Amino acid sequence: MGRAVIIAGVRTPFVKAAAELKEMPAPELGRLVVQELLYRTEVLPDQIDELICGNVASPVDAANVARVISLRAGIPNDRIAHTVNRNCASGMEAVTQAAMKIETGIAKSIVAVGVDSMSNVPLLFRKRFGDKLLQLSKAKSIGQKLSGILRFRPADFAPLIGIKLGLTDPVSGLMMGDTAEKLAREYGVSREEQDAFALQSHQKAVAAWQAGRLSDETMTVYPQPKSEAICADIGPREGQSLEALAKMKPYFDRQWGSVTVGNSCGITDGAVALLLMDEDFAASLGLQPIGRIRASAFAGCDPARMGLGPVYSSAKALHAAGMTMSDVDLVELNEAFAAQVLACQRAFDSPPNDCSNCDATVRLKAIDDEKLNVNGGAIAIGHPVGATGARLILTLLGELRQRDKEVGLATLCIGGGQGGAVLVERMAA
């Protein structure tokens, strides 16, 4: 069995929802990154065995969005494609599945995609509206039809907002922001700390873009209606200030809360694609890998404290690799909420009791600031849910190369109470 290596990756700019990319549904975003990836690597579509796509919002017109992307990108009909959903870690799930399939010899080359167009999450009709509509359609006589019509109430017409439902944990009933509020309270993360963290995220992202540290991984897209070129993430704000952040009202707990739109990640559109191959196969094509996965792990935790997922999963991954946090050169920890990242930092220092791999060793400790999200994170850049997991790995590998470092950790919290972590190792030319 060969080793799986990562050949290259590319992503679209991340753009907040309902803005520049709103006319580009997930299949279109996915098609773009996959095609660009193949062109950049000079790999032919028929050299791809399989495509795995992480996606959360599940476009209603593309149930298996992976297959649609694969076909539209010109990958031959006889290749397979499936969609994976591990909520916020769907993109990471696609990458880890691809690596596993290659290492077990099932495939030699797989494109792992993460994509979400949160602009295109539909509004839904209420169930009772649908029921009444169905009844009406069965009505035969005029009287039945009339009474069918009269059964509708104004409230029946109010749509359900799909995206709000998607960001609510159905088990605990908490919205994602509510779980962040919970962590902020339990770990004593103040509003000021959160805002300061958010500001840093913007400053680091702006600096990274200015220095061109993110441009290699990003392709230009030309969205409808005007085809204007979008070359960079739209989120990072050069003029972001603490004062502006401080002015924002808490969004989830309006009275007593501290989590605002400003210190949370935005709702975003974007796509990422990574090409994974069997090491020997890559060599036969003359391709130079950029890295490989040393270990990966997903771990479960309390849904109401889903934000701590990185603590559980990182411990598990480090355990599997036989490494400690000090062996890690750079960390990409997804910034769902500033409160949640800061709570994780504290939990890395004193892990929760139910964390099975945490207490066994002294693997964990708070991540050094200079290693954490050095190019900013989702608060500035955005978080297209299904794409982020793959973006963290891509950005991490790029930064390891630019800093000439070896080992990186990409980790994120997952709505519903899980964490995902991938330890990567850079492979230099």
Added chain:
Amino acid sequence: MAVMWHYGEPEDGILRVSINCEDRPVNALSRAAMEELRELVEAVKANSQIRGVIFQSAKPGVFIAGADITEFEDLTEYAAAEEVSQFGQSVFAEVEQLGVPAIALISGACLGGGLEFALSCTYRIADDHEKTKLGLPEVQLGLLPGWGGTVRLPRLIGLIEALPLILSGQQLNGYRARSKGLVHEMVPREALVDVGNRVMATHLERGSALSLFRKSKKPGWQRAVENSGLVKKYAINKARREVLKKTHGHYPAPLQILDTVQNGVSAGESQRFRLESNGIAKLAGSPVTRECIRLFFLSENAKKPPQELTATFDAKELKQAAVLGAGAMGAGIALLLARKGIATRLKDIKPEFVARGVQTIRGLLQKDVKRKRLTPRQAEAIFDRISPTVDYRGLKHADIVIEAVLEEIDIKRQVFGELAEATSDETVLATNTSSLLVSDIARDVPHPERVVGLHFFNPPHQMPLVEIIHTPQTSPIALAKAFATVQRLGKTAVVAGDCAGFLVNRLLGPYMNEAGFLLVESANPLAMDKAAVNFGMPMGPLALSDLVGLDVAAHVAENLHTAYGDRMKPAPLWDALKEIRGSERKPKLLAADGKSLNNNVASIVSRLQREAGGSRSAVGEQEIIERLVYPIVNEGARCLAEGIARRSEDVDLAMVFGTGFAPFRGGPMRYAESVGLETVVKSLERMAQTHPHLAPSDSLRAFAHEGSFGSQTAGTHHEPDDVATKRRFAS
């Protein structure tokens, strides 16, 4: 062995006829095939067991592509043509009166005589195959449907609907054929046989199967109105005005069609068939028809690799391409490639430039969707094949890269240097230059043998011609790949040698330049455009200068002057026009109404006239034409002698398809031959007395001595095969 109609014993009373010209690529109705059909009809009539006949083609993609045009090539005698028409009419009349139901199951091209056959069957069922096309394209060959088409189609769908189809030769797919009423039903390809059986069974059971089909959406009152004599008369008159406006009366076929139909309105049915035979017999002898048929064979021939191509490359093997430069030209070419299923990388140097190209492509696709030429899904699939970029990554697997960047030699050389790095050694590097020499661009390329010129005309999605330019170094395989690309795009290719202006611009240059002289010399400058249009050009030289832009025209003129010296020295007018180029953004020769000169131009012209002195007299149309067209012939003769063009037919094809040179005159070289080359030489000699640059070239004199350009007639020049027939009718 049957020629075309194959059948065995009837099964359950149903005779299945398989249409298949076995030794040919398409099914075409030759004389022998028609005679065989008559025998088939007699056999059916004689066999009381046969209760119905079902016709279906054994060739995928073609039902019956039409009559065998090669048999028309020498059919110029009135009586002979009339006989061919009447014979065909009589055979189809027998099909119509078969006595038992006949069903045509139509999959693939069903054109001309093929549709006329189908129209004489009881039922027509078409399928949704992409190659299923129904129409009467005879008019495009300068003919009219002579086997009952002008009678049966109006009878079936009404004159108002039928007339535009016959006049334009438009071809309808299965969907549109059904909505227009040409066929009874349109069904999925796989269901064709089954539906045919059900239609037959229903007919045999109930005496008619019409109840199976969807009803026409047109209300009865509307049909009644359309059938009234007054409305028909109005429609015919309106169509005649439109035809005259479009063709300036140069083409007799559409006018003859209108006459035939008009005279038939008040006539009985048998009289209508007679009118049709008379009509086609009249047209058959017309020189315009001869030229239309010749041009058709020339353009069909140009779609096949010329003999000079020593290597072959299958157009189907083209998978990836790239286009450099996302301007109108580059974007247009990228879209052409993507439409034909080729994955295309579109590169420009800046995202803003790429964005403009992407927007151009979206605009063109949206227009096609709006006009229902593409479904939204088809448009999306085409758009998906175009991948925009600002760097050179992704070109390694390209079969061909077409460069359409700025017309600057240094920029082009740099681009080709970069391309040589970014592509594999097998990639053909093509330049879409119009004014530079391909060999100059290729100078520093490490593998100059893979460089060719592919000169598209603007706008590329509309212009049918592409000049393929080879340098002395171009390798046979590079040329073959370039040819395959043009073939795949469905364009007409003319292969020519590398020279300033290539064929089309080099020959158009003298024409435009003479216009510049004439404008100053003649007392009636605007008569020039009128004379050219009367001659059959799509527009006059002044209007053409305005269309291409005076700066572009001046640039081309300078280029040609540099390359060819005094004989292409620009007329003083062009130089003088530079004055207004500064003051007007897009200066034009003609005023906005097109009926007078632009004021600034007029004052320049009168100044030049004063400077020249002498008196000016009005120039007659004949003289204008000689002055404008003979220099083209003169230069064309040079191209032939230099080997830039290999055949005078190539010159004709290039000028007709590239500039719209009066098609019914067969192109400049053919026209000169019809006038007589000695006459042309004498005329040029006469004009050279005052304008030395018009002196006939030695090459032209030599050809005149021979009496021709050594051109071969279409029939001997190309194998009279049916690929041509198929392409002609299926395209």
